[in-house]
Amino acid sequence: MNTTTRHTLAVDCRALTKQYGQGENAVQALRGVDLDVRTGEMTYLVGPSGCGKTTLISVIAGTLDRTSGSCHVFGDDVASWGERKRAAWRGRNVGFVFQALNLVPTLTAAENVAVPLMILGEGHDAALKRAATMLERVDLGARTRSLPAQLSGGQQQRVAIARALVHEPRLVVCDEPTSALDHETGQRVMELLRSVASRDDRALLVVTHDSRIFALADRIAHMDDGRVERVESAPSSH
Amino acid sequence: MIRIALRMLLGDKLKYAGLVAGLAFATLLITQQGSIFAGFVLRTGAWIRDTGQADLWVMDKQVEFTEDRKTMLDSSLLRVRGVEGVEWAVPMYKAYMPCRLSDGTRVVVRVIGLDDATLLGAPPIIESGALEALRQDRAVLIDAADAQDELAIREALGDTSKRPLQVGDRLDLNDHEMVVVGRYRRTTEFFWDPLIYTTYTRALAIAPPERRMLNFVLARVKPGYDHDAVAAKISELSGLQAYTEAGFEARSEEFILRKTGILANFGITIALGFVIGVLISGQLLYNFILDNQRSFAAMKAMGASNFMLLRMVAAQVLFAAFVGFGIGVGLTALSGNFLEKSELAFNMAWQVPVFGGIAILICCLFAAALSISRVLRLEPAVVFKG
Numbered sequence: 137m138n139t140t141t142r143h144t145l146a147v148d149c150r151a152l153t154k155q156y157g158q159g160e161n162a163v164q165a166l167r168g169v170d171l172d173v174r175t176g177e178m179t180y181l182v183g184p185s186g187c188g189k190t191t192l193i194s195v196i197a198g199t200l201d202r203t204s205g206s207c208h209v210f211g212d213d214v215a216s217w218g219e220r221k222r223a224a225w226r227g228r229n230v231g232f233v234f235q236a237l238n239l240v241p242t243l244t245a246a247e248n249v250a251v252p253l254m255i256l257g258e259g260h261d262a263a264l265k266r267a268a269t270m271l272e273r274v275d276l277g278a279r280t281r282s283l284p285a286q287l288s289g290g291q292q293q294r295v296a297i298a299r300a301l302v303h304e305p306r307l308v309v310c311d312e313p314t315s316a317l318d319h320e321t322g323q324r325v326m327e328l329l330r331s332v333a334s335r336d337d338r339a340l341l342v343v344t345h346d347s348r349i350f351a352l353a354d355r356i357a358h359m360d361d362g363r364v365e366r367v368e369s370a371p372s373s374h
Numbered sequence: 375m376i377r378i379a380l381r382m383l384l385g386d387k388l389k390y391a392g393l394v395a396g397l398a399f400a401t402l403l404i405t406q407q408g409s410i411f412a413g414f415v416l417r418t419g420a421w422i423r424d425t426g427q428a429d430l431w432v433m434d435k436q437v438e439f440t441e442d443r444k445t446m447l448d449s450s451l452l453r454v455r456g457v458e459g460v461e462w463a464v465p466m467y468k469a470y471m472p473c474r475l476s477d478g479t480r481v482v483v484r485v486i487g488l489d490d491a492t493l494l495g496a497p498p499i500i501e502s503g504a505l506e507a508l509r510q511d512r513a514v515l516i517d518a519a520d521a522q523d524e525l526a527i528r529e530a531l532g533d534t535s536k537r538p539l540q541v542g543d544r545l546d547l548n549d550h551e552m553v554v555v556g557r558y559r560r561t562t563e564f565f566w567d568p569l570i571y572t573t574y575t576r577a578l579a580i581a582p583p584e585r586r587m588l589n590f591v592l593a594r595v596k597p598g599y600d601h602d603a604v605a606a607k608i609s610e611l612s613g614l615q616a617y618t619e620a621g622f623e624a625r626s627e628e629f630i631l632r633k634t635g636i637l638a639n640f641g642i643t644i645a646l647g648f649v650i651g652v653l654i655s656g657q658l659l660y661n662f663i664l665d666n667q668r669s670f671a672a673m674k675a676m677g678a679s680n681f682m683l684l685r686m687v688a689a690q691v692l693f694a695a696f697v698g699f700g701i702g703v704g705l706t707a708l709s710g711n712f713l714e715k716s717e718l719a720f721n722m723a724w725q726v727p728v729f730g731g732i733a734i735l736i737c738c739l740f741a742a743a744l745s746i747s748r749v750l751r752l753e754p755a756v757v758f759k760g
Contacts, residue, residue: 190758199675199754220679226754227677234757238672240378242385247378254375255677283385311758 146339147173152205167362183359231300379686400651401702413719419623428592464489487577503556656741663745
């Protein structure tokens, strides 16, 4: 990490809990999570399956309500807002790379990448132009008109990354971005994510249990049973 | 996002084709049955429209449709002529009579007696012979289509084939020998019995005797007078009922629709078309939305509001409805092109596609409402699940 980088707090979660269901069927997914995510860093959330990683990023990204505690993202308490305001906030501030990618199969790569821009109200042609530029940054400039089915797994992942970054969000949330990729492709995808997404004013939060890519993280938060057990700084090799 | 929504719709060609085909089929069912129904309705007034010279039709108050024989006093004609605004008025006789053809075939026919002096009320197209020939002794005019069908005759005993009745042939009306002096063409009617024209005096002479014989008075309104006002005046002063051409047509239509149950029968078919449309398009739309649920959820996570998703689904539904409806109406028009050349009733009046379009729209909106509720209930967090 560049030593001149000035870190500010992107995510500030305190005593965060999330319970699914009621009574006997209640499942406590988060049991008092304390977590800081800083700008200019790539933070990994790691832990065994079912430890609450996905629930935590869902709450942080404003797609899921917390049960108690606090969670401020760039100073905003998103959970206290109505759905409409929250959706608009997500559109402006959060970029998503989903585990299942969720590319629209009937749209071209450029159209898929342009979707967040169009959600923000950008015109169709202008959005496609910016999407094409973004695809060039992830080395897919020649595949703008390809449908997802015509792309390899690694290429689809790069389209998903381009879609997450095209509207220049301040927080990028990635859920298991390498789970469907072989080691080499996974490594390349994460390097690409780091190279195009790392900015002083941007934070990257990556959920993974792929230990092969741990070396690319700035900080790693270890979760277990709904809690962040410890946060460790990764080797400063980046 | 509307373009994106349409791209999502058009991207899966097979599903899109299925959706459009379902909507086109529903449209075809609704508009074709609607057109056939409208064709039948139009036929109920065909004779009135063919008798085009009169502005007003005057008849007994109890008459409900064109074939309803409820007679009036002969003096009714004079009473109508005496009403201010009436330029002329002529009598018309119409009744069913037994008819025997020269080969012994017996049919029931409708006989119309026209005013001897003017022959007003005659059919519009004389195919062979001449209208004036009706003034000859025992003269009748027959319909060219009837001549080839119910009035066709065998030349000799034992002949298997029949030939059309022609000018110069003879037939018996109520045991009175008549001579065919001409053939005319008319619009196909709702009623099917052959229609034979003769003069009023001759019709009375051959008809079974009744105390009153006059059924209709045809009247022309003087220029500058309002037709409805003169009709109302006739009704008021004569105790009869007077209709404009459109009014009598509407009265006949209403009676036939009420008495025959034709409206309910076609209504059931049209309703079935609607239900099938709702089921097919509903199922396909629902599946389409379900297939795209994850994409919609992803968009929701990326900041799309419910209103935006609602607009996207609405655009997809309306586009599919528009294309399906267009194809369905096109197929109906194409089938009508063939049907019009046959004996089958078909009238694609402007109301048919308008009401068909509204039905398809309701059908699609209903189906969309079922599907959209799933999209609106979507938790954006669902996209994080693998």
